[in-house]
Amino acid sequence: MDPSQTAYYKLGIFGLPTQRATSRLVLLPVPWEVTTSYGNGTSRGPEAILKASPQIDLFDLRWGKAYEQGYHMEAIPKHLMELNDQLKPKAQKLIAELEENGELSPASLKVQEEINQGCDQMTDWVYRQSREVLAEGKLVGLIGGDHSTPLGAIRAVSEAHSGDFGILHIDAHLDLRQSYQGFSQSHASIMYNVMASEFKPKKLVQLGIRDFCAEEFALEQSREDIICLYDGQVKEALLSGTAWSMICRKIVESLPEKVYISFDVDGLSPFFCPNTGTPVPGGLDFDQASYLFLALHRAGKQIVGFDLNEVAPSLSNPDDEWDGNVGARLLYQLCGLSVSPSHSSLTVA
Ligand SMILES: [Mn+2]
16 A cells, blocks of 8 residues: 555554554544533544544654554444443533532432443443553553543553653643532543542643633642643743743653653644634644654653543534544654654654
8 A cells, every 4th residue: 555645544543554463552442521511522533533534644754654663543432432422411411400400309319320330431441441452562542532531541551650650731621620510530530530549640740721720720739749831821931932942841851751641632722623622712732732742752751651532523514624633633643752762763853
């Protein structure tokens, strides 16, 4: 096959016909958005990214022919999609009831329990799948779904590295809520759940953050193992002349040698993700994100896994591929970074 030709997504992600056995990186799609509170569609994110992915020219100035190491995307798991489609309307009803009455009826509390159990089931599946990938000596990259999806992947990565790693978390939101709208595994609670767990990283470094509540801010400030570079502060520095490269250096120096990246696409400017669940003005430019990847690479960081979440296609206009297009390109950069050995000669000076 000529890789410079536009290939079909049915062959595989980026149009590459790969096999898991010979691939360095396994991509796990998780079509899940049960507790999504605002916009809809991110459960269809993996499909949108897959469909847009063959548009990408495989040769990349930064990562060269890194794709030859194999990026293998697993099939979108039907059972999770079905469970999602079954639980999501129930969760929406509960959110509406909570907003109207401020509390849930006893019957609704039972439904809430059912939803929380469904979320545990999803997390357990992700954990087992991720553990398997790591046991095969491969890297895992998760494609959400909402931001509740990577908890099991982070646990598996943490266990594989005995907790000796840091998380770089790019997001518009702190995601440090203890629970949100009654759901223990809400998309808004992912980093709370991670940092409250036994498998927490040594360091959590947050970037792009511009939407959060007082409790989350207090928690972030109180923990020495959480460093947040608030978007407002970063922009103030940029606008008064600090170079992005200096800010990236600070981020890189805050992280341990091994890094897991949790990338919520709403960390980018909403220009790049207009259909994501909770878009917020401000945020990172695509080029700033890819420059940061390069900075991590040049600093010799080892990427031990990643997730890309909250990419959502337009539900009203099926021809609008923009969110999937950006998602696929971001994914391609994350893949290239992950499989490229640090200090690689492929790096452009
Ligand atoms: Mn998030």
